[in-house]
Amino acid sequence: MTGSDRPSRRRVIAAAATGGLLAGCDQLSTSPQVNQVLARGEDVTRRAQRLLVDRKVLAREYPPEAISPDFRANGTTNPDSEDYQAHVAAGFQDWRLEIGGLVERPLSLSLGELRQAPARSQVTRHDCVEGWSSIGKWRGARLGPLLDRAGVKPQARYVAFFCADTLELTLDGSGDYYETIDLVDAHHPQTILAYDMNDAPLPVAHGAPVRLRLERQLGYKMAKYVMRIELIESFAHLGRGRGGYWEDRGYQWYAGI
Amino acid sequence: MAYLLRERRRGAAVEVYRHPWVVRIAHALNAVCLLVLLLSGLQILNAHPAFYWGEVARFDAPFAAIEATPAADGSLRGELRVLGASFDTTGILGVSPSADGGAEARAFPAWLTLPGYLDLGAGRAWHFAFAWLLVGNGTLYLLHGLASGRLRAELLPSRADLRHLGPSIIDHLRLRFPTGEAARHYNGLQKLAYLGVIAIALPAMLLTGLVMSPTVHAWLPWLGTLFGGRQSARTIHFISAMALVAFVAVHLAMVLAAGPLNELRAILTGWYRLKPTRTPK
Numbered sequence: 001m002t003g004s005d006r007p008s009r010r011r012v013i014a015a016a017a018t019g020g021l022l023a024g025c026d027q028l029s030t031s032p033q034v035n036q037v038l039a040r041g042e043d044v045t046r047r048a049q050r051l052l053v054d055r056k057v058l059a060r061e062y063p064p065e066a067i068s069p070d071f072r073a074n075g076t077t078n079p080d081s082e083d084y085q086a087h088v089a090a091g092f093q094d095w096r097l098e099i100g101g102l103v104e105r106p107l108s109l110s111l112g113e114l115r116q117a118p119a120r121s122q123v124t125r126h127d128c129v130e131g132w133s134s135i136g137k138w139r140g141a142r143l144g145p146l147l148d149r150a151g152v153k154p155q156a157r158y159v160a161f162f163c164a165d166t167l168e169l170t171l172d173g174s175g176d177y178y179e180t181i182d183l184v185d186a187h188h189p190q191t192i193l194a195y196d197m198n199d200a201p202l203p204v205a206h207g208a209p210v211r212l213r214l215e216r217q218l219g220y221k222m223a224k225y226v227m228r229i230e231l232i233e234s235f236a237h238l239g240r241g242r243g244g245y246w247e248d249r250g251y252q253w254y255a256g257i
Numbered sequence: 258m259a260y261l262l263r264e265r266r267r268g269a270a271v272e273v274y275r276h277p278w279v280v281r282i283a284h285a286l287n288a289v290c291l292l293v294l295l296l297s298g299l300q301i302l303n304a305h306p307a308f309y310w311g312e313v314a315r316f317d318a319p320f321a322a323i324e325a326t327p328a329a330d331g332s333l334r335g336e337l338r339v340l341g342a343s344f345d346t347t348g349i350l351g352v353s354p355s356a357d358g359g360a361e362a363r364a365f366p367a368w369l370t371l372p373g374y375l376d377l378g379a380g381r382a383w384h385f386a387f388a389w390l391l392v393g394n395g396t397l398y399l400l401h402g403l404a405s406g407r408l409r410a411e412l413l414p415s416r417a418d419l420r421h422l423g424p425s426i427i428d429h430l431r432l433r434f435p436t437g438e439a440a441r442h443y444n445g446l447q448k449l450a451y452l453g454v455i456a457i458a459l460p461a462m463l464l465t466g467l468v469m470s471p472t473v474h475a476w477l478p479w480l481g482t483l484f485g486g487r488q489s490a491r492t493i494h495f496i497s498a499m500a501l502v503a504f505v506a507v508h509l510a511m512v513l514a515a516g517p518l519n520e521l522r523a524i525l526t527g528w529y530r531l532k533p534t535r536t537p538k
Contacts, residue, residue, distance in 0.1 A: 053473070
């Protein structure tokens with residue numbers, strides 16, 4: 001070993017010192033007790049926002065000139081499952097959206113039928129958890145009337161969205177994208193199953209054939225490639241039980257901040 | 258009602274009770290909160306280390322960005338770009354040592370983020386929990402300061418303070434600090450610095466932070482407009498954070514320069530010793 005590639009003593013000591021400090025911080029971050037305390041912060045945020053902000057308040061809508069020319073497609077941009085690719089090849093002709101679970105009348109809707117359902121258009125700002133935002137125009141079927149049509153049973157508390165994209169390959173399927181929202185948000189007038197983006201059919205990169213728009217929360221709540229919707233009483237049995245793919249990996253279920 | 262500092266004699270020296278216990282506890286909590294908020298904030302920033310002005314991102318034209326670009330020899334080069342200028346920051350920004358001793362592409366290095374490994378969700382959990390703690394702490398501090406009259410008496414600069422600002426700046430640069438009766442209260446520069454943090458920087462942090470919340474945006478859309486849009490608010494949030502870092506650096510340097518033992522005693526016990534005035538012989 002020549003002198004030049006030997007790390008200097010000062011560097012080694014500095015690395016050990018910062019390493020010890022970092023290990024301490026990381027140990028705190030992985031401790032269940034610490035995370036329980038930190039999660040209280042999420043509760044406080046949710047309660048404070050629910051207390052102060054009317055749940056029916058509309059997200060700000062923008063004029064068409066505000067639409068971003070460079071709306072970023074994040075997460076999965078082209079699910080590689082055979083089923084999904086077959087749907088893409090067929091232009092989603094045989095694709096059907098299933099709405100089931102705790103409902104009186106399960107629905108199975110083609111894209112054409114979904115386009116006939118009560119719809120809404122909105123130009124809104126998309127806020128990614130990473131920190132960036134883009135503005136886009138969305139048109140889609142309002143989720144509320146669809147749920148009314150299916151007849152939500154009284155014990156249902158959440159709406160779960162199951163998607164065609166797998167972000168992590170696992171044996172038990174816990175790497176498949178899914179999301180859950182509560183019924184108040186599901187019935188919000190701006191909560192839509194968007195099939196058009198910027199006046200054109202929703203591109204594959206942005207979640208074709210339909211993605212959820214849940215304005216007033218962050219982008220990861222707005223599941224892309226929605227295949228199946230289920231009304232459920234609890235999401236404890238889904239994935240790792242936290243209410244969504246990213247929630248299972250440490251993101252907050254309530255994404256209003 | 259005038260706000261008077263209690264005082265006591267210790268031998269020849271006079272000590273004043275500068276920091277009541279509420280202020281001492283608030284100061285300690287504040288220090289912890291700001292440290293956690295800084296480190297978890299940099300963790301969050303690592304998810305998208307680029308800044309824009311306006312409501313939305315213009316991905317191809319950030320105002321500032323930290324990047325990792327492959328160099329000709331295949332190694333990674335860390336780069337900070339600001340307004341078209343580029344700085345090589347390999348080792349700290351863009352590319353920094355990873356846990357296994359190699360080089361890792363990440364905007365801020367492990368020793369500047371909480372947690373040290375990349376985890377946006379955990380960074381957000383720390384950030385929001387300590388933001389609430391900071392808000393609670395700040396509220397109690399302000400209520401105490403307003404009700405007791407301390408804020409007004411100790412932090413609001415008087416006309417004389419402002420007139421004396423020029424000489425005061427020069428004295429500080431020469432590290433000559435007031436002694437005797439002149440040290441009983443904060444000088445004008447101190448008052449402005451503390452007031453700037455309490456009345457401008459911290460409220461700016463809070464408000465620009467709130468602007469980034471999509472639910473708050475639906476509730477108070479004008480608040481975002483006030484800061485020029487969500488991306489502007491995010492950029493201002495970072496600039497204010499850097500201003501606070503600069504304040505803390507100067508604050509600590511001044512503590513060292515002005516007599517760390519006396520300053521530490523004051524912030525731990527409340528009692529600040531007035532240095533005897535040098536008498537010309």
